[in-house]
Amino acid sequence: MTTPVRTRGGGPATRRAASRRSSGEGPFRFASTGAGVVLLGVMAAIAVFLISEAIPALQANKGNFFTELIWEPNGSQVFGIAALAFGTVLSSALALVIATPIAVGVALFISHYAPRRLAGPLGYLVDLLAAVPSVIYGLWGLVFLVPFLKTPSVWLNEHLGWFPLFGGEGVIGGKTMLAGAIVLAIMILPIIAAISREVFLQAPKINEEAALALGATRWEMIRMAVLPFGRPGVISAAMLGLGRAMGETIAVALIFPATFDLSFQILTPHANSIAANIANGFGEATPIGRGALIASGLVLFVITLLVNMGARMVIARRKEYARAAA
Amino acid sequence: MSAIQRISTGRRIKDRVVQGLVYLAFALAVVPLISVLWLVIQNGLARFDLEFLTHSMRGIGARDAGGGAYHAIIGTLEQVLLASVIAVPIGVLTAIYLVEYGTGGRLSRTISFFVDVMTGVPSIVAGLFIFAFWILFLGIPFSGFAGALALSILMMPTVVRSAEEMLRLVPNDLREASYALGVPKWRTILKVVLPTALTGIITGVMLAIARVAGETAPLLLTVFFTDSINNDPFNGPQMGLPLYVFDQAARPNDTAIDRAWAGALTLILIVMLLNLVARLIAWWRSPSRAR
Known part of the structure; x- marks a missing residue:
């Protein structure tokens, strides 16, 4: 041409x-x-x-928008993003910690362990997780997961209470940060798994065969030939998942108890996030309240934009990943 | 002793352990899917009847039994249709620009990058944007159309990406053969490239529709709530099926939770049906299937 x-x-x-x-x-x-x-x-x-x-x-605003914990734009007009941003970061970080190892395992299963004929349909099964609307995950979390987590939460609190995340007094279990983070983890798992799978499939076959020919076991071959190749891809996949977890709204709006404080105790009912606060607070907001919610949405937009741009730059730098980026 | 040394026990055990972990990871990923689908079907069937599909919530109190999601189903169908009418032409045209016209230029690289970034825009932010622009700035009241605008923002990048991928799969030989016959470029795109890629594009569009059909957050801020049937998406608040599930789930009594599950079942049936049809079209036209 x-x-x-x-x-x-x-x-x-x-x-x-x-x-x-x-x-x-x-x-x-x-x-x-x-x-x-x-x-x-x-x-x-x-x-x-x-x-x-x-x-x-x-x-x-009569308070400092970035450091204030209280969110009362409708009444006293004192509001700040600190507690909400903290909740957003903590819940999505927890979700990432839960989802990434499982997603990498799923990706390896589809790309290197599953029988060739089954790999396609099984991969589709994992993709179906992404097709379930978020409000249904919220409903599932509210009706099934929250009661289900009660016993393990009490057990963790009793036996591992010295660990800061599992500490806390009083009501243990119920609508907690942990329940929300698990739901978020389920929701971001398919995207991390899908991208990691594409990246693992593109690892040079010749290196894999060389490793096997030298007598490596399957795990040794994966550790030497697949994982080093796929690492940047997995990192950017995790970052895309992080961005999605931060912006996820309805599922956590149903589960989080909408408190305004900084608490690392993920087994007690103290949890909120920027997105959940917008969904829960929008209905009864005054004009100032709506403006405040828009301001918090702007913060969320900027954070997710930065995370996503970072992830995309990692993917774009590697030509081999071009196909996986979609 | 054989010529080839046997793999030591430690290495063999490690290999087996990792294999076990990988299988376990897959099982862990599938358990929630089965759990969600099982609960939705089991709990949803309690209220999934003719009354649910043909009645609205008008005049039904919070604790009353009965009522349905007809108004929400109508709303969702209209909003998603309008969103597609906006997003599909823009998305497909952008893909055509990226593949056929702006090859490697600065504008096309910028657009391509921001399409990627746009896929990561949280749905609630899309809703807030339409609320800030359409409802606050332009002063137009809540309506189904405002919801459709928010949904179209979420649809556009998905449509662009899938259409772009399909257009790139069209062999260059086809384009060159068309040029050689003296067909201008735009007619080549319309008459040769697009028909070749059409089924793939339809698949991508349907997957995008399935994705936005389940979105709640943008609707919450743009179409507001109503318990009555409103067939006109341009006037007055409407309802959407995901919004209906959210609304009912937040009410703390059993009849409302039952309605929420039935709504969830309806929603998941619509979304899964769209997904399945899209995959079937893709499979039917896939090159690996000998025809």
Whole structure:
């Protein structure tokens, strides 16, 4: 296609020929370029309108937006993001810690352990986890997981209470940070597993065969030939999962008890997140309250944007991963 | 002693242990899926009847039995349809730009990068944006259409990515053959490239629809709640099926929880059906299937 060819109808040959013979070329090209620009415009507009609608509320704020724990934009007009941002970070970090090892195991299972014929359907089964709407995970967490976790939570608190995360007095179990984090982990597992799987499948076959020929066991082969190749891919997959966990709303809005404090005790009912607070607080918010929620949404947008851009840059740097990025 | 040394016991055990862990990881991943589906089907069937599918919640108190999700089903179908009408043309055209026109230029690299970033925009932020722009800034009241706008933002990047992948699979020979016959580029795209990639694009679009059909957070901020049937997505608050499940689940009594499960069953049937049809289309047209 690089050499200019003379064609009667225009083709890709010369601009002039094209514009003379086919009036549709210009508009069509314009439309498709325009659609791409619209996408960029939407991203810019998200930032612009969130900022512009947040400013009045931030100006009315009587506390420090970044350090205040209280969230009372409707009443005393003192509100801060600290407790909510803390909850968002802690819950998604916990979810990541739970989900990543399992997802890597699932990816290895599909790519290197499962029988060739079964690998496709079994992989589809894991992908189905991603198809379940988040509100259904919320309902499942509320009705099934929260009561289910009661006994293990009490046991952990009694026997491993010295460990800061499992400590705490009083009500143990119920709507806790742990329940929310487990639901988040289930929701981000398929995306981490899917990307890791693609990356593991692209590990150079020749290295794997060389390792096996030298007498390595299957695990040794994976450790020497597959994991080093796949590590950056798994890291960026985990970061994409982190971004998704941070933005996840409805499931945690149903499970988190909506408290406003900083607590590492994941077995006690102290949990909230930016997204859950928006969903729970939106209904009865005053104009200032809505502005405050938009401001918190802006913080969430910036955090997830940074996490996602980081992940995408890791993927984009490695040409081999091009296929896995989708 | 044989010529080839046997693998030492320690290494063999380690290999077996890892294998066990990998199988365990897979089992752990599948357990929640089975648990969720089982509970949704078991609990959902209690109220999944004709009354549920044909009645709204109008005049039904929080503790009353009965009522249904007809208004929510109508709302979801209309909102998702409108969202597709907005997102699919923009998404497919962007993919055409990325594959056919902007090959490697700065604009196309920027767009490509931000499409990736856009897939990570939290759904609640999309809802907040439409709320801030459409409802606060332009002053238009809550409506199904505002919800559709928020959903379309979530759909666009998924549609772009899948359409782009499908367009790249179209062999260059086809394009060149068309050019050689004197067909201009835009007609080549419309008459040769798009029809070739069409089934793949439809699959991607249906998966994107299935994804947004279950979104609750953006609807919460844009269509608001209603217990009545509203067939007009451009006027007045509507309901959506995921919103209905959220609303009922947050009410602390058993009749409402039963309705929430039945709504969840309806929602999961719609989403899974869309998924299945999409995969079937993909499988039916896949090159590995000899035809």
